[in-house]
Amino acid sequence: MSFNREYTRNFCIIAHIDHGKSTLADRLLEVTGTLKGKELQEQVLDSMDLERERGITIKSHPIRMDYRDQEGKAWVLNLIDTPGHVDFHYEVSRSLAACEGALLVVDAVQGVQAQTINNMYLAIEHDLAIVPVINKIDLPAARPEYVQEQFIDLLGCDPDEIHMVSAKTGEGIPQLLEAIIAEVPAPVGDPSTQAKALIFDSIFDPYVGAVAYVRMFGGMIRKGQKIKLMSNDLQFEVGDLGWFRLDRIGQKSLEAGEVGYIATGAKDVRHIRVGDTITLAEDPCAEPWPGYAEAKPMVFSGLYPTDNDQYDDLLEALQKLQMNDASLSWEKESSAALGFGFRCGFLGLLHLEIIQERLEREYNLNLIATLPNVEYEVLLRDGSVERCENPALLPDAKDIQEIREPIVHASVITPKEFVGPVIQISLDRRGVQTKMEYLDTERVNIDFDLPLNELVVDYYDKLKSVTKGYASLDYEYRRHRADDLVRLDIVLNGDLVDALTCIVHRENAYSWGLKLCQKLKELIPRQMFAVAIQAAVGSRVLARTSVRPFRKNVTAKCYGGDISRKRKLLEKQKEGKKRMKQVGSVEIPQDAFLAVLKVER
Amino acid sequence: MGLYIHVPFCGSICSYCHFARTSVHDRSSREQYVDGVLAELALRGEKCRVLGDGMRPLDTAYFGGGTPSLLEPDLMRRLVTGTVGTFDPAPDFEFTAEANPESLTRELAEVWLDLGIERVSLGVQSLQDDVLRVLGRSCNSVMARQALKLACGIFPRVSADWILGPDLRIDYLLAELSEAADLGVEHFSLYILEIHQGTALQQDVRRGRLVLPGDELTERLYLAAGEHLEKLGIEQYEVANFSRPGAESRHNGNYWNGRPYLGLGPGAHGFWGRRRYANEADPDRWSEALASGRLPEAEVDPLDLPARRLERAILALRTCRGLPLDWLPAQTLDLEKGQAMGWWKVNGDRLILTRLGFLRVDGFEEALAGRILS
Numbered sequence: 001m002s003f004n005r006e007y008t009r010n011f012c013i014i015a016h017i018d019h020g021k022s023t024l025a026d027r028l029l030e031v032t033g034t035l036k037g038k039e040l041q042e043q044v045l046d047s048m049d050l051e052r053e054r055g056i057t058i059k060s061h062p063i064r065m066d067y068r069d070q071e072g073k074a075w076v077l078n079l080i081d082t083p084g085h086v087d088f089h090y091e092v093s094r095s096l097a098a099c100e101g102a103l104l105v106v107d108a109v110q111g112v113q114a115q116t117i118n119n120m121y122l123a124i125e126h127d128l129a130i131v132p133v134i135n136k137i138d139l140p141a142a143r144p145e146y147v148q149e150q151f152i153d154l155l156g157c158d159p160d161e162i163h164m165v166s167a168k169t170g171e172g173i174p175q176l177l178e179a180i181i182a183e184v185p186a187p188v189g190d191p192s193t194q195a196k197a198l199i200f201d202s203i204f205d206p207y208v209g210a211v212a213y214v215r216m217f218g219g220m221i222r223k224g225q226k227i228k229l230m231s232n233d234l235q236f237e238v239g240d241l242g243w244f245r246l247d248r249i250g251q252k253s254l255e256a257g258e259v260g261y262i263a264t265g266a267k268d269v270r271h272i273r274v275g276d277t278i279t280l281a282e283d284p285c286a287e288p289w290p291g292y293a294e295a296k297p298m299v300f301s302g303l304y305p306t307d308n309d310q311y312d313d314l315l316e317a318l319q320k321l322q323m324n325d326a327s328l329s330w331e332k333e334s335s336a337a338l339g340f341g342f343r344c345g346f347l348g349l350l351h352l353e354i355i356q357e358r359l360e361r362e363y364n365l366n367l368i369a370t371l372p373n374v375e376y377e378v379l380l381r382d383g384s385v386e387r388c389e390n391p392a393l394l395p396d397a398k399d400i401q402e403i404r405e406p407i408v409h410a411s412v413i414t415p416k417e418f419v420g421p422v423i424q425i426s427l428d429r430r431g432v433q434t435k436m437e438y439l440d441t442e443r444v445n446i447d448f449d450l451p452l453n454e455l456v457v458d459y460y461d462k463l464k465s466v467t468k469g470y471a472s473l474d475y476e477y478r479r480h481r482a483d484d485l486v487r488l489d490i491v492l493n494g495d496l497v498d499a500l501t502c503i504v505h506r507e508n509a510y511s512w513g514l515k516l517c518q519k520l521k522e523l524i525p526r527q528m529f530a531v532a533i534q535a536a537v538g539s540r541v542l543a544r545t546s547v548r549p550f551r552k553n554v555t556a557k558c559y560g561g562d563i564s565r566k567r568k569l570l571e572k573q574k575e576g577k578k579r580m581k582q583v584g585s586v587e588i589p590q591d592a593f594l595a596v597l598k599v600e601r
Numbered sequence: 602m603g604l605y606i607h608v609p610f611c612g613s614i615c616s617y618c619h620f621a622r623t624s625v626h627d628r629s630s631r632e633q634y635v636d637g638v639l640a641e642l643a644l645r646g647e648k649c650r651v652l653g654d655g656m657r658p659l660d661t662a663y664f665g666g667g668t669p670s671l672l673e674p675d676l677m678r679r680l681v682t683g684t685v686g687t688f689d690p691a692p693d694f695e696f697t698a699e700a701n702p703e704s705l706t707r708e709l710a711e712v713w714l715d716l717g718i719e720r721v722s723l724g725v726q727s728l729q730d731d732v733l734r735v736l737g738r739s740c741n742s743v744m745a746r747q748a749l750k751l752a753c754g755i756f757p758r759v760s761a762d763w764i765l766g767p768d769l770r771i772d773y774l775l776a777e778l779s780e781a782a783d784l785g786v787e788h789f790s791l792y793i794l795e796i797h798q799g800t801a802l803q804q805d806v807r808r809g810r811l812v813l814p815g816d817e818l819t820e821r822l823y824l825a826a827g828e829h830l831e832k833l834g835i836e837q838y839e840v841a842n843f844s845r846p847g848a849e850s851r852h853n854g855n856y857w858n859g860r861p862y863l864g865l866g867p868g869a870h871g872f873w874g875r876r877r878y879a880n881e882a883d884p885d886r887w888s889e890a891l892a893s894g895r896l897p898e899a900e901v902d903p904l905d906l907p908a909r910r911l912e913r914a915i916l917a918l919r920t921c922r923g924l925p926l927d928w929l930p931a932q933t934l935d936l937e938k939g940q941a942m943g944w945w946k947v948n949g950d951r952l953i954l955t956r957l958g959f960l961r962v963d964g965f966e967e968a969l970a971g972r973i974l975s
Binding site: 527529548562563564566567570573574 | 870
């Protein structure tokens with residue numbers, strides 16, 4: 001089948017988590033007849049187990065649908081699935097850049113959320129045609145009229161432009177397909193110019209190497225041609241290219257307007273960067289597609305195997321994960337407390353959680369993750385600037401002129417009754433309110449400038465808890481800003497536990513140190529001798545407490561010769577010990593390293 | 602070999618007890634029980650040639666409970682002759698039975714002595730009435746003193762149990778131990794009160810009706826009692842056991858030395874042929890198994906080599922003979938540090954815990970488990 005630009009539509013779906021994006025995609029595939037019978041399992045485009053379980057999309061997966069409209073004309077619809085989380089801003093923006101239209105999906109029960117608005121603005125910025133969709137109208141608690149009003153306020157659209165659907169029952173789907181071909185413009189791009197293909201995602205295939213997911217904006221690329229990546233000038237030969245179904249379907253060429261894949265044969269997926277432009281080596285285009293940026297990790301955490309024997313396994317697992325996830329970065333690191341491990345950089349907290357979970361689940365590793373951290377800029381007295389993403393490696397205090405921390409612009413949407421608590425927890429975390437706006441009679445949008453460090457520690461959990469789960473959050477990095485920050489150390493029986501070191505605002509150091517000591521006191525089991533716990537800034541001890549030695553139940557009667565009971569208890573304790581780390585003379589349960597996360601302020 | 606027979610009957614249930622026991626029983630259920638033990642012995646004899654041939658002499662027998670002293674004299678006679686009586690006793694055969702102060706009568710004591718029971722272990726627990734009440738004991742201090750006198754007058758060897766628990770006053774405790782030693786008690790077991798799941802005491806603690814003594818107080822009680830007994834010439838030979846020289850419990854000693862023992866009765870444990878077994882604790886289920894010709898075992902624990910090594914090491918560590926250093930894997934315990942802390946002495950090729958060390962034995966055992974099982 002030859003490519004007909006006039007009868008092609010490239011679009012994506014943008015929605016808040018849980019608003020039914022993946023189910024809607026499933027339904028479109030079903031109604032267009034792209035997938036049949038047993039191919040249809042729920043959320044087909046979410047390929048990882050983790051994605052299906054969490055109901056979120058981590059890796060975007062495009063698919064091409066053949067659609068015959070009500071007049072019998074044949075269309076090609078390319079659906080580009082976008083990652084549905086705040087951590088993946090840049091990836092979302094590249095996916096949007098590949099489309100001409102977007103279905104903006106909002107849950108009929110929950111209404112518009114922070115992410116919906118931000119992604120909508122992003123879509124408007126990319127000049128996409130927006131098709132508003134209210135999903136889940138089959139639910140008893142659905143409030144379609146209310147959500148309709150929100151849409152009208154937001155988009156200034158007419159009520160009859162808004163599509164009411166139920167992705168679950170299929171209601172409204174045929175009409176929605178008609179709207180896609182009517183409202184989304186045909187793809188731009190001139191096949192007679194130099195080849196220009198925007199990479200909106202990439203994966204690593206063990207058989208063919210790195211595969212770029214592309215949108216052709218100009219010219220044509222044929223199988224076997226030599227291509228060039230514009231950001232790094234690397235050249236590869238096209239081993240294969242084509243379209244997406246559930247699998248890749250090989251073709252002879254891709255031309256302007258099309259969405260497809262190009263197998264580059266590159267051995268390292270990091271060479272095929274999202275946002276980069278592919279052109280032909282012989283006849284390159286003049287300018288790359290604008291907006292390319294390198295994936296920049298925002299959140300850092302040390303990952304350590306609980307059992308030192310698993311170090312090599314962890315290294316191998318990270319290498320494998322990185323093949324498919326160019327945004328994951330890591331370097332080797334060692335900690336006096338935790339031994340050898342890796343300092344990993346993530347796009348955000350969810351990204352961290354996902355990687356950690358995949359390492360534990362898919363690679364069967366037992367990990368300790370340190371308190372998530374951000375990258376500080378440290379201005380030294382000699383005028384030089386160092387970057388530091390591990391608090392334990394902060395330069396000596398006497399050499400430091402100032403410490404700058406990343407500030408994000410955080411946007412919260414909350415029902416109005418929670419405005420007070422939302423502002424309170426934000427101020428408690430050194431947030432500065434920059435905007436407050438009523439979206440309608442019930443919902444308020446409040447924006448803050450907030451230190452990212454405060455955000456990664458517990459802001460999101462806290463926000464969910466003070467708003468009973470109703471608030472939504474979106475954030476974006478703004479700048480680094482100097483503040484009065486100090487390094488807080490935890491010392492156990494005289495030994496510094498480097499993995500518990502954190503950077504805090506000076507004003508919070510005392511209360512934070514005290515609470516941390518108390519939490520550790522709860523978590524560190526009694527041992528053969530007393531354990532002194534101290535929190536210190538430099539040589540100044542801010543708080544101290546101790547765990548008294550263990551000396552109970554030692555004369556347990558070996559009743560009637562019941563020695564197995566005693567031994568089995570020891571075996572069980574030994575299992576428990578696997579999750580303990582020895583620091584100096586003290587054994588610390590793994591939980592303790594996470595406890596810093598759970599300390600109430 | 603040793604023989605342990607568990608007698609599960611009690612007059613009332615003590616608040617701390619988690620052993621196999623029942624307070625609901627009558628003459629006919631006690632008869633049924635005795636028949637059951639004899640049937641279990643016969644069944645085990647069929648399954649094990651050594652046992653069936655009576656080729657192995659009996660070193661020790663121990664009747665524990667529950668309350669063996671609740672068995673009527675005629676039932677006790679049937680039980681003893683049908684079990685102990687079928688074996689050849691070793692020359693220095695030791696025969697112990699447990700008794701509660703309130704059920705040990707002169708008549709019963711004389712029958713026991715006649716049956717060859719030469720050592721009695723009396724569950725005194727305390728001579729403080731308020732403490733006895735907390736523990737849910739059905740005797741008071743007057744009855745306990747009478748029973749001590751009676752036992753010491755009749756039996757050549759008397760042991761007594763004490764519990765270190767709530768409301769205990771150190772000065773009272775030491776005076777009680779002196780009093781018992783003066784009466785002729787040659788062996789003491791001192792247990793630190795443990796709270797077990799499903800006991801009345803656990804409820805009391807959970808609801809705040811009972812406050813357990815803090816670790817510091819428990820430690821002081823234990824150290825003071827140990828020192829006091831030693832002054833009386835009664836020496837510690839295991840973490841919880843003290844005796845005049847030569848009066849150690851050989852039955853328990855065999856447990857700790859890894860010697861085989863046969864356990865009969867509900868909830869009894871045995872160690873035989875490199876395997877440990879635990880009988881059904883529920884008397885009805887125990888009877889049912891026997892009635893259908895099955896061994897009444899609820900659990901069998903085949904011991905692999907690391908498990909046997911760990912058992913032998915922790916049991917040795919709990920005794921005053923100590924742990925042979927060559928059973929101690931490298932880098933398990935810091936020998937110098939422990940000596941400096943006063944936790945143990947190294948005597949020749951053995952590591953011997955001090956009383957201070959015994960109070961931390963759980964930690965040392967964990968360290969051993971960590972090395973031996975890995």
